Amino acid sequence: MxxxxxxxxxxxxxxxxxxxxxxxxxxxxxxANDPESLQDVCVADLNSTVKVNGHVCKAADMTTADDFSSAFLSTPGNITSKLGSLVTLANVARFPGLNTFGISMARIDYAEGGLNPPHVHPRGTELLYLEKGSLYVGFVATDNKLYAKRIKQGELFVFPKGLVHFQLNVGEGPAVGFAALTSQNPGTSQVAKALFASMPAIETAVLSKAFQIGDGDVKHLMDVIAKS
Known part of the structure; x- marks a missing residue:
């Protein structure tokens, strides 16, 4: 007015x-990344057989304060992968109270030299807070430009939705980061696994021509990446 x-x-x-x-x-x-909520709360009913774009709501009289609390990210991850990292994701499937709020969070534990390999989140932008250690982080824009730098404890770095990004522990000892994501279910697709460990496998001829390598190299990468 x-x-x-x-x-x-x-x-x-x-x-x-x-x-x-x-x-x-x-x-x-x-x-907006996720649809706006039409009610105050809508704790996900993970046992429902009804399929919607998200999750149906748990009955209001069955909803308690405990539905909105979680210690899911409080425990350090047990890193067993050859890549030396472990992502613990608190999304709607593991924290039903997030349903309809358009947010989730992840804890990333890195062994010394550990890598969170190149990957994308198709439905969410990621804001990483480094709690401990030193990381080399970056993302690649659609014009193939790399935005990368080293970050240290207490610093932030943002990875835009849908762009390939990564983190490498370049400090001494383990590192720990926490990431906020703009979707209750951002999704994750590792680039290497998507290409070389898909089920069923992509035809060797496609990967051989795309990467300009021989069939034997493609099969070797399929074997190695499937085990990583």
Whole structure:
């Protein structure tokens, strides 16, 4: 109202504003990662057989404060992979209280020299906070430009939604990071596994030509990456 009082708008100007306002609201809705919640809370009923874009709500009279609390990320991960890292993801499937809120969180534990390999989150942007250690982190934009740097304890780094990114422990000893993601179920696709360990496997000819390597190299990578 203050804006309208400060300016003298003609009838045609006001009509134009009213006409474009729905488009602006629609655009705002489309940009959001997850649908907006239509109720205060909607704890996911993980036992429901009903399939929707998300999870149906647990009955309100069965919802308690415990549904909105979790110690899931409090315990250090037991790193057993050859890559030397472990991601513990608190998404809606593991923390039902997140349902409809469009957020999730992850703990990443890195052994010395450990790598969280190149991967993408198709449904969420990631904001990483490094609690302990030193990491070399980065992402690759769609114009193939690399944005990478070393970060140390207490620093943040953001990885845009859908772009390939990675973290490598370059400090002495283990490292620990915590990541906030803009989706209750951001999804993760490791680049190497998606290409060389898919089920069923991608035809060797595709990978051989794409990476300009021989069939034997493709089969070797399939074997190694499937075990990583």
């Amino acid at each position: 203050e804006l309208l009082q400060q300016h003298c708008y003609s009838r045609s100007d006001l009509l134009h504003i009213l006409l474009i306002l729905p488009s602006i609201l629609l655009l705002t809705s489309v940009v």
